[in-house]
Amino acid sequence: MRTFYIGDDVQVEDAGPDVAVLVVGGEVDYEVSPQLKAHMMRALKAGRRRLILDLTDVTFIDSTAIGVLAGVVEKLDETGGGSLSVVCTHEKVMQIFEITGLDSVISVHPSREDALAALAPAG
Amino acid sequence: MRSQLQTAASSASELHVLARRSELGVARKYAEDVAAAFGLDADSRYEFVYAVNEAVTNAIRHGASDEEDMIHMSIVADSDRLTFAVRDRGTFVMPEVDGIEVAEGGRGLALMASLVDEVELHIDPGGTTVRLSKVRSSGLGTAQAQAG
Numbered sequence: 493m494r495t496f497y498i499g500d501d502v503q504v505e506d507a508g509p510d511v512a513v514l515v516v517g518g519e520v521d522y523e524v525s526p527q528l529k530a531h532m533m534r535a536l537k538a539g540r541r542r543l544i545l546d547l548t549d550v551t552f553i554d555s556t557a558i559g560v561l562a563g564v565v566e567k568l569d570e571t572g573g574g575s576l577s578v579v580c581t582h583e584k585v586m587q588i589f590e591i592t593g594l595d596s597v598i599s600v601h602p603s604r605e606d607a608l609a610a611l612a613p614a615g
Numbered sequence: 616m617r618s619q620l621q622t623a624a625s626s627a628s629e630l631h632v633l634a635r636r637s638e639l640g641v642a643r644k645y646a647e648d649v650a651a652a653f654g655l656d657a658d659s660r661y662e663f664v665y666a667v668n669e670a671v672t673n674a675i676r677h678g679a680s681d682e683e684d685m686i687h688m689s690i691v692a693d694s695d696r697l698t699f700a701v702r703d704r705g706t707f708v709m710p711e712v713d714g715i716e717v718a719e720g721g722r723g724l725a726l727m728a729s730l731v732d733e734v735e736l737h738i739d740p741g742g743t744t745v746r747l748s749k750v751r752s753s754g755l756g757t758a759q760a761q762a763g
Contacts, residue, residue, distance in 0.1 A: 522672045523636035555722040591729045
């Protein structure tokens with residue numbers, strides 16, 4: 493039984509060519525995290541530096557997926573900067589961000605619109 | 616394969632699965648079902664299942680030589696405490712994703728410790744056993760168990 497999905501990247505016309513919105517849903521565990529990593533690395537290789545990961549439909553995120561997000565932040569820092577924003581309102585998922593300290597290196601927003609509005613300027 | 620044993624003082628069940636990532640959902644369902652039957656509230660169930668997932672992930676990653684190896688799990692329910700155990704044939708290592716830097720790994724044990732009441736690692740030459748205990752916070756469930 494498949495308990496997750498990784499959606500197609502969403503194009504945001506007005507946000508700029510370096511913005512990517514990635515969508516994931518369901519239970520993000522060790523079966524999913526390598527796919528999530530590959531998906532996010534493809535966006536980085538395509539020149540996207542301001543990433544929004546929409547986790548609105550995620551109900552579970554394990555330590556390997558948290559590690560992927562921390563790795564993306566580190567990769568951005570090492571290669572000239574950028575940002576990773578997450579869209580999430582699930583109380584337990586946000587608790588995991590807090591315990592792992594991920595919430596100190598990413599910004600968490602209640603909606604995709606809020607995340608887009610809060611994007612740091614390009615460059 | 617799932618089995619159950621029940622006595623007056625406690626009940627125990629076991630689950631044995633292949634060491635495959637696709638079995639993680641099965642392990643979570645097992646923990647969820649037992650925790651619900653035991654009477655953990657929704658928050659405690661989530662935390663228990665989360666910790667179980669971390670322990671089983673670690674066993675699959677580091678305790679198995681291939682996907683045909685088995686992962687052995689058990690849950691014992693005492694009057695006020697649910698104890699999960701997973702045994703594998705490897706040496707305990709923090710969970711992380713293949714081939715990436717330290718920044719990405721090493722959070723599994725801290726998460727387990729944050730979410731359950733007790734974490735115990737038993738490492739011997741034959742393998743590693745991780746035990747996680749969650750205490751039932753409500754006095755009502757305990758009273759019912761003793762009365763029953």
